[in-house]
Amino acid sequence: MTTTVIPLGTAGALPTRDRHLPAVAVEREGASVLFDCGEGTQRRLLAAELKPSRLQAVCITHLHGDHVFGLPGLLSTLSLLDRTALLVVAGPQGVARLVGCMPGLGEGERPYPIRFVELPDAFDEAVVLEADAYRIVARPLAHRVPAVGYRFEEKPRPGHLDVERARALGVTDYRHYRAMKAGEAVTLPDGRVVPPEAVVGPPQPGGSFAYVTDTMPCDGGIALAREATLLYHEATFLHDLRELAVARGHSTAREAAEVARAAGARRLLLGHFSARYRTPDALVAEARQVFQNTEAAVELKRYDLEKVEG
Amino acid sequence: MTTTVIPLGTAGALPTRDRHLPAVAVEREGASVLFDCGEGTQRRLLAAELKPSRLQAVCITHLHGDHVFGLPGLLSTLSLLDRTALLVVAGPQGVARLVGCMPGLGEGERPYPIRFVELPDAFDEAVVLEADAYRIVARPLAHRVPAVGYRFEEKPRPGHLDVERARALGVTDYRHYRAMKAGEAVTLPDGRVVPPEAVVGPPQPGGSFAYVTDTMPCDGGIALAREATLLYHEATFLHDLRELAVARGHSTAREAAEVARAAGARRLLLGHFSARYRTPDALVAEARQVFQNTEAAVELKRYDLEKVEG
Numbered sequence: 001m002t003t004t005v006i007p008l009g010t011a012g013a014l015p016t017r018d019r020h021l022p023a024v025a026v027e028r029e030g031a032s033v034l035f036d037c038g039e040g041t042q043r044r045l046l047a048a049e050l051k052p053s054r055l056q057a058v059c060i061t062h063l064h065g066d067h068v069f070g071l072p073g074l075l076s077t078l079s080l081l082d083r084t085a086l087l088v089v090a091g092p093q094g095v096a097r098l099v100g101c102m103p104g105l106g107e108g109e110r111p112y113p114i115r116f117v118e119l120p121d122a123f124d125e126a127v128v129l130e131a132d133a134y135r136i137v138a139r140p141l142a143h144r145v146p147a148v149g150y151r152f153e154e155k156p157r158p159g160h161l162d163v164e165r166a167r168a169l170g171v172t173d174y175r176h177y178r179a180m181k182a183g184e185a186v187t188l189p190d191g192r193v194v195p196p197e198a199v200v201g202p203p204q205p206g207g208s209f210a211y212v213t214d215t216m217p218c219d220g221g222i223a224l225a226r227e228a229t230l231l232y233h234e235a236t237f238l239h240d241l242r243e244l245a246v247a248r249g250h251s252t253a254r255e256a257a258e259v260a261r262a263a264g265a266r267r268l269l270l271g272h273f274s275a276r277y278r279t280p281d282a283l284v285a286e287a288r289q290v291f292q293n294t295e296a297a298v299e300l301k302r303y304d305l306e307k308v309e310g
Numbered sequence: 311m312t313t314t315v316i317p318l319g320t321a322g323a324l325p326t327r328d329r330h331l332p333a334v335a336v337e338r339e340g341a342s343v344l345f346d347c348g349e350g351t352q353r354r355l356l357a358a359e360l361k362p363s364r365l366q367a368v369c370i371t372h373l374h375g376d377h378v379f380g381l382p383g384l385l386s387t388l389s390l391l392d393r394t395a396l397l398v399v400a401g402p403q404g405v406a407r408l409v410g411c412m413p414g415l416g417e418g419e420r421p422y423p424i425r426f427v428e429l430p431d432a433f434d435e436a437v438v439l440e441a442d443a444y445r446i447v448a449r450p451l452a453h454r455v456p457a458v459g460y461r462f463e464e465k466p467r468p469g470h471l472d473v474e475r476a477r478a479l480g481v482t483d484y485r486h487y488r489a490m491k492a493g494e495a496v497t498l499p500d501g502r503v504v505p506p507e508a509v510v511g512p513p514q515p516g517g518s519f520a521y522v523t524d525t526m527p528c529d530g531g532i533a534l535a536r537e538a539t540l541l542y543h544e545a546t547f548l549h550d551l552r553e554l555a556v557a558r559g560h561s562t563a564r565e566a567a568e569v570a571r572a573a574g575a576r577r578l579l580l581g582h583f584s585a586r587y588r589t590p591d592a593l594v595a596e597a598r599q600v601f602q603n604t605e606a607a608v609e610l611k612r613y614d615l616e617k618v619e620g
Binding site for chain 1: 323324325326327330331348349350352353356357373374375376378379380382383386387390391404407408411412413414415
C-alpha cells in the first residue's frame with residue numbers, strides 16, 4: 001500500500017529540452033491521480049509506466065495553458081482506449097467549458113462520464129475526491145488568475161493486530177481478526193465479547209502530499225502543506241528576482257522554503273523552474289538556507305510517502 | 311537555399327513510448343512551416359533545433375485531437391516569447407474557433423496577429439500561403455471528418471548564369487548579373503542591349519513536398535503528390551486490415567504506395583503508424599512491393615529536398 005509521488009514535468013511556463021510542462025502523478029495500488037496536466041502529459045504517463053486506464057482524477061491548479069493544455073489529448077486518448085469508468089476533473093471555474101469546447105470531448109461524445117468539480121473563486125477548503133483510502137482537498141492559492149492547490153491525504157490505517165494476544169484471549173478466527181482491525185468488537189462462541197482495542201493498536205497516521213503551484217506564498221499554501229510528508233512547491237525564481245515573482249504571481253526558492261518551514265512539512269520538493277535556470281542547483285541552495293530538507297524535483301523519480309525522512 | 315523536411319511525430323492517434331503525435335516541419339533558410347501540430351509539438355521543435363520565432367505558418371489537416379492539440383500550447387509559447395510577427399494558421403472550418411476558445415488565445419489576448427485560412431468543406435485547390443520562394447497549396451482529402459492535405463512547392467529558381475559568356479559579351483558589372491538572373495535585359499555603356507537568355511540558362515525547377523494524412527486513397531492526395539520530390543503519406547495499417555482502414559478513413563501501406571506510384575512521386579515516406587505496430591518494418595516491406603523508393607519516416611531525421619534520388 002505504498003503511495004508514490006512521481007513528478008512528470010518540472011518546467012515553468014516554457015518547456016526546455018530537459019524539462020517537461022507541469023504535471024505530478026500520485027500512484028497508489030496501481031491507480032493514479034494527476035495534479036496538473038501540461039501539454040505532453042499523456043506521453044509522460046507512458047514514460048512513468050502509469051496506466052491511463054487506472055487514472056482516477058485530474059486536479060488542475062489554474063487555467064494557464066502550461067498547466068492544462070495536456071488535458072484535451074489525455075481525455076481523447078481515454079476515449080480511444082474505450083474507457084467507461086468515471087473520471088473526476090477538478091479545477092477552477094471554467095475547466096469544464098475548456099474541455100467541452102474541444103472537438104470530441106463534449107458530453108455524449110465520450111464513452112465515459114466526467115464529474116467536474118469546479119471550485120469557486122472564493123472558498124476556504126473543499127473535498128475534491130473522497131476515496132476509501134485517501135481524500136483530496138483543495139484550497140485557494142494567490143496567483144494572477146484564480147488558482148487552487150491540493151493535498152492528497154491518506155486516511156489513517158488500522159492499527160497493528162497483536163495475534164499472540166488475540167489467541168491468548170481465545171480469538172482464533174481470521175474473520176474475527178479482520179472485524180477487529182476494522183474497529184468492531186467480536187463475540188466468541190462462549191459468549192465473551194472482545195473489544196478491538198484489546199488486541200489492535202492505535203491507528204497509523206497516513207502520509208500526505210501537498211501540491212502548491214502557481215502561487216505567491218499564501219495562507220492556502222501553508223494550510224495545504226501543514227505537517228505534510230512531502231510538499232511540492234513552486235520556486236520559479238531566485239530571491240534576487242522577487243519583484244518579478246510578485247509581478248507574475250510566483251514564489252522564489254527562499255519563499256517556498258519559508259512556506260515549508262511555517263507549515264512544518266517534512267520534506268520539500270522544488271519545481272516549476274523558470275527556463276532561465278539551466279539547472280536548479282542555485283534554487284535548491286537558496287531554499288536550504290531556510291529549510292534543509294529540500295531537493296529539486298526530479299522528473300520520473302519515484303518518491304515514496306512512507307520513506308520520507310523528516 | 312536547401313529546403314529540409316523534418317518529421318517530428320510519426321504516431322497515429324495514440325502516442326507510444328517511441329513515437330510522438332503527428333507533426334512535420336519544413337525548414338528553409340532558418341524559417342519554418344509546420345504541417346499538423348499534435349500534442350507536444352513545441353518540445354519537438356526544440357528537439358529539432360527549430361526556432362519557434364521563425365515559424366511562418368501552421369497547416370492543420372483536420373480537427374482530430376492527435377493532429378491539433380499541440381496548437382494551443384505552441385501559440386501560447388509564441389506569446390510568452392513576445393512574438394509580434396504575423397502567423398498563418400490554416401485548416402478546415404473550425405480551427406479558428408478551436409484556438410479562440412482556449413484561455414489566453416483570443417483576439418486581443420495575443421501580442422501577434424494570426425491570419426486564419428479556413429478551408430471550406432468542398433473545394434478543389436486553394437493557395438494557403440504565397441511566399442517569395444515557395445507556396446503552399448491545399449486540397450481536400452477523404453477522412454471521417456473534413457480533412458485537407460498540403461503541398462509545399464518551391465518556385466522555380468533562376469537559371470545558371472554563364473559568367474564567361476557574359477564577359478565575352480562585355481557584361482562585367484555584378485549588378486547586371488543580378489538583373490539578368492532576375493530575368494531583365496541590361497543596356498551596356500556602349501548602348502548594346504543584352505537579353506537575359508543570352509547568358510542565363512533555363513529556370514531550375516524547385517522541389518516539392520506533399521503531406522497527405524489522414525485519408526483514404528483519393529484524388530486530392532494524388533494531385534498533391536503529383537511528381538513530388540518527397541511524399542509523406544499515412545500508412546496507418548497493413549493491407550490485411552483494409553476493412554478497418556476503410557471504416558476509420560485511413561490508408562494501408564500498400565495504398566500509400568499506390569498513391570505514390572499513380573502520382574509519379576520520387577520518394578515516399580510512410581507515417582501515422584497504428585500503435586499496434588512496434589516497428590514500421592512490415593509496413594515498409596508491403597509498400598515497397600508497389601513503390602520501391604519507400605522508407606518509414608524517422609523522427610528528427612532531416613530530408614533535404616535537393617538530395618532526393620528518384
